Amino acid sequence: MSFLEEFLDFLRERKKYWLLPIILFLVIFGGLIILAQGSAVAPFIYAIF
Amino acid sequence: MSYILGISAFYHDSAATLIHGGKIIAAAQEERFTRVKHDFSYPHNAVEFVLSYANIKLKNVDHIIFYEKPFLKFERLLETYVAFAPKGFLQFSKAMPLWLKEKLFQKKMLLDLLKTHDKDFNDEKKILFSEHHLSHAASTFYPSPFEEAIILTADGVGEWATTTVAIGRGKKLEIKKEIHFPHSLGLLYSAFTYYTGFRVNSGEYKLMGLAPYGEPKYVDQILGNLIDVKEDGSFRLDQKYFNYTTGLTMTNEKFHNLFGQKPRNSEDDKISQFHMDMAASVQKVTENIMLTLSKSLKEEYKINNLCLAGGVALNCVANGKILKEKIFKNIWIQPASGDAGGSLGAALAFWHLELEKDRENINIDSMQGSYLGPEYSQDNIENELKKLGAKFDVLNNEDLIERTAESLSNGAAIGWFQGRMEFGPRALGSRSILGDARSATMQKNLNLKVKYRESFRPFAPSVLREDLENWFDLDADSPYMTFVADINPKIKNKMTEDQEKLFGIDKLNVKRSEIPAVTHIDYSARIQTVHRDTNSKYYDLIKKFKEITNCPVIVNTSFNVRGEPIVNTPSDAFKCFMGTELDSLVIGNCYLEKNKQIQSLKKDYTNEFELD
Numbered sequence: 112m113s114f115l116e117e118f119l120d121f122l123r124e125r126k127k128y129w130l131l132p133i134i135l136f137l138v139i140f141g142g143l144i145i146l147a148q149g150s151a152v153a154p155f156i157y158a159i160f
Numbered sequence: 161m162s163y164i165l166g167i168s169a170f171y172h173d174s175a176a177t178l179i180h181g182g183k184i185i186a187a188a189q190e191e192r193f194t195r196v197k198h199d200f201s202y203p204h205n206a207v208e209f210v211l212s213y214a215n216i217k218l219k220n221v222d223h224i225i226f227y228e229k230p231f232l233k234f235e236r237l238l239e240t241y242v243a244f245a246p247k248g249f250l251q252f253s254k255a256m257p258l259w260l261k262e263k264l265f266q267k268k269m270l271l272d273l274l275k276t277h278d279k280d281f282n283d284e285k286k287i288l289f290s291e292h293h294l295s296h297a298a299s300t301f302y303p304s305p306f307e308e309a310i311i312l313t314a315d316g317v318g319e320w321a322t323t324t325v326a327i328g329r330g331k332k333l334e335i336k337k338e339i340h341f342p343h344s345l346g347l348l349y350s351a352f353t354y355y356t357g358f359r360v361n362s363g364e365y366k367l368m369g370l371a372p373y374g375e376p377k378y379v380d381q382i383l384g385n386l387i388d389v390k391e392d393g394s395f396r397l398d399q400k401y402f403n404y405t406t407g408l409t410m411t412n413e414k415f416h417n418l419f420g421q422k423p424r425n426s427e428d429d430k431i432s433q434f435h436m437d438m439a440a441s442v443q444k445v446t447e448n449i450m451l452t453l454s455k456s457l458k459e460e461y462k463i464n465n466l467c468l469a470g471g472v473a474l475n476c477v478a479n480g481k482i483l484k485e486k487i488f489k490n491i492w493i494q495p496a497s498g499d500a501g502g503s504l505g506a507a508l509a510f511w512h513l514e515l516e517k518d519r520e521n522i523n524i525d526s527m528q529g530s531y532l533g534p535e536y537s538q539d540n541i542e543n544e545l546k547k548l549g550a551k552f553d554v555l556n557n558e559d560l561i562e563r564t565a566e567s568l569s570n571g572a573a574i575g576w577f578q579g580r581m582e583f584g585p586r587a588l589g590s591r592s593i594l595g596d597a598r599s600a601t602m603q604k605n606l607n608l609k610v611k612y613r614e615s616f617r618p619f620a621p622s623v624l625r626e627d628l629e630n631w632f633d634l635d636a637d638s639p640y641m642t643f644v645a646d647i648n649p650k651i652k653n654k655m656t657e658d659q660e661k662l663f664g665i666d667k668l669n670v671k672r673s674e675i676p677a678v679t680h681i682d683y684s685a686r687i688q689t690v691h692r693d694t695n696s697k698y699y700d701l702i703k704k705f706k707e708i709t710n711c712p713v714i715v716n717t718s719f720n721v722r723g724e725p726i727v728n729t730p731s732d733a734f735k736c737f738m739g740t741e742l743d744s745l746v747i748g749n750c751y752l753e754k755n756k757q758i759q760s761l762k763k764d765y766t767n768e769f770e771l772d
Contacts, residue, residue, distance in 0.1 A: 113267075114264075114265060114267070114268065117231075117267070118231065121231045121232075121235075125232075125235065127235060130235065130238055130239075133238055133242065134238070137238075137256060137260065138260065140256075142260070
C-alpha cells in the first residue's frame with residue numbers, strides 16, 4: 112500500500128495526473144506481457160530504461 | 161555524527177559509499193568483488209565492505225540514499241513512449257516487464273536486499289532517493305577544494321536530465337539549468353561508440369583512444385545533421401538519425417546512410433581509417449561543445465572554479481582542452497565520475513543539503529587520493545599467497561622500492577598492489593601494472609602480452625608532481641588521471657618526412673618522444689601527477705626510478721586484463737600475474753618473480769573474461 116501512496120504523492124507533486132490512465136492501462140497490459148514472458152531481463156544493448 | 165550509506169545500482173557500475181559526519185570513510189564498486197565488469201546488480205559485497213571497514217552494522221547507519229529517483233525515470237519512459245507511439249513498441253515491450261516487475265518497486269526491493277546484511281533491519285523510513293544529476297553534482301562539488309564553483313554534469317541520461325549546470329557555495333548546491341532527454345551529449349558519443357563497433361557504456365574510452373589516429377573529417381556532417389549546437393553550448397539532437405528512444409540500437413538507417421556505412425560488426429569487421437575518422441570527428445564535436453559550454457558558463461556566472469562529473473567528464477581529452485584554454489582558474493573532476501560515484505554524491509547531498517551540515521576543511525580535496533577501497537595487512541597477504549602456493553621474498557620498504565625500481569628500469573612489467581584500492585575506473589598506483597615509459601616496445605608488449613587488448617590503446621604516465629612541467633605541457637595537479645595534455649616539446653622526437661606520411665596504427669611504431677610508451681600518436685598523454693601526501697610508497701618508487709634513470713615518469717595501467725575488473729584481493733592479483741606475461745608482482749612487502757613460481761600454477765588467462 113505504501114507504494115501506491117508514494118506513487119500518488121509523486122503524481123500530485125509532479126502534477127502529472129494525466130499519466131494515471133496510461134499507468135492503469137500499462138498495469139493491465141504489462142501484466143499480460145509478464146504472463147507471456149518467463150523473466151524480465153534487460154536487453155544487452157544500451158538500455159535507456 | 162551520523163552514518164550515511166550511498167548506493168548506486170540496477171543500471172550499471174553498482175557501488176556503495178559510507179560517509180560519517182560528512183567524511184568519506186569507504187567506497188567501492190561491486191564489480192571488483194563479483195569479478196563481473198560493470199556489474200549492475202545490488203552491491204551486496206560493496207555494502208558489506210564499507211560497513212566492515214567502519215566496523216559497524218547496518219542498524220548503525222542512519223540514512224540510506226539511493227542515487228536516483230525511479231518514479232521520475234518511469235515518468236520519462238512513459239512520456240517518451242507516448243510521444244513516439246506507436247513507434248517504440250519493441251522497446252516498450254522490453255522495458256515494461258522490467259519496470260512493472262521490479263524497478264517500480266525499488267524501495268521494497270532495496271529494503272529486502274538490505275535485510276540480507278541484517279535480517280532485523282526493517283526501517284523503511286531510512287531509505288531515501290536522490291536525483292541522478294544532483295548525485296553527480298554533489299559527488300564533484302563537496303569533495304572538491306572549492307568554496308564556490310560552477311558544476312557541470314553530463315552523461316547519457318539520468319531521470320530526465322542529461323546535462324546540468326549547478327552552482328555550489330559552501331554547503332549549498334543549486335541546480336540552475338538542465339538539458340533533458342533525448343538531447344544528450346553522452347548518448348551522442350555512445351551512438352558513435354555503437355556505430356564504430358565498440359560496446360556501449362564501456363567502449364567509449366576506446367573510441368577516445370582511437371580518435372587521434374583519425375582526421376575529424378565528419379565534423380561538419382555531424383553539426384549539420386545530427387546535433388544543433390547553440391551559441392551558449394546547449395544543444396538538440398535530431399532524433400531522425402537515432403534509434404535509442406524507441407528501438408534497441410543506438411542509430412538507425414538514416415544515420416548509416418548519412419555516413420555511407422553500416423555499423424561495424426566487432427567480430428567480423430576490422431577497424432578501418434573510416435572508423436578512426438569517425439572517432440576523431442565525434443571527439444572534436446564533444447570537445448567543442450564542452451568548451452563552448454564552459455566559456456558561456458564562466459561568462460554568465462563569473463566564478464573561477466569548475467567541477468565536472470558524469471560519464472562525459474571521463475573524457476579526459478575534452479577535460480584537458482578546457483584546462484588548456486584557461487577558461488577557469490581551477491578545475492576539479494570527480495575521479496568516479498560514472499554512476500559508481502553517484503553513491504558518493506547521493507550520501508554527500510543528503511548530508512549537506514537535507515541535514516544542512518557545513519563542509520569541513522573546505523579548501524582541501526577530501527577524496528583522499530580516491531584510495532577508498534579495501535586494503536590487506538602484510539599478514540593477510542602472506543597467508544593468502546602461501547595458500548595459493550606462491551613463492552615470494554619479504555622485503556623491508558627500502559629494499560622493496562629499490563628492487564622494484566631496478567626491475568622497472570630493466571624493462572620488466574610489474575604488478576603493483578599496495579594499500580587501499582582506488583574508487584573509480586582508473587588505477588592510481590594501488591592496483592596498477594607498471595612499466596618503463598622510456599621503452600619503445602613497452603606499449604605493444606603490455607597491450608598484447610599482458611593486457612590482451614587492442615594494440616592501438618594508449619597507456620598513461622605517472623609522474624612526480626614536482627617534475628610535471630619538465631615533461632608535460634601541464635601546470636595543474638592531475639592526481640586522478642582526469643586530464644590529457646601534450647608532452648613537453650623538449651622531449652619530443654621530430655618525425656621524419658616518411659614517418660609523417662604514415663596513417664593510423666602504422667604511426668604507432670614510430671618512437672615519438674623520450675617516453676614513447678606513454679606518448680600517444682598525437683603527442684598527448686593522460687597524466688597522473690603523484691603526490692607524496694596521498695600515496696607515499698608509489699611516490700618513493702617513482703623517485704627511486706628517477707634516481708636510477710633520470711626519468712620521473714613510469715607507465716601506469718590498471719591491474720587487469722581486457723574485460724576483467726581491476727584486481728581487488730591478493731588472490732586476484734596472483735591469478736592475473738600467473739595468467740599473463742607479467743615479470744614480477746609486488747604485493748605489500750612481498751616480492752614475487754615469475755621465473756621462481758611453480759610452473760604448473762600458470763594458466764591460460766586469455767579466455768578467462770568476456771571481452772569488452
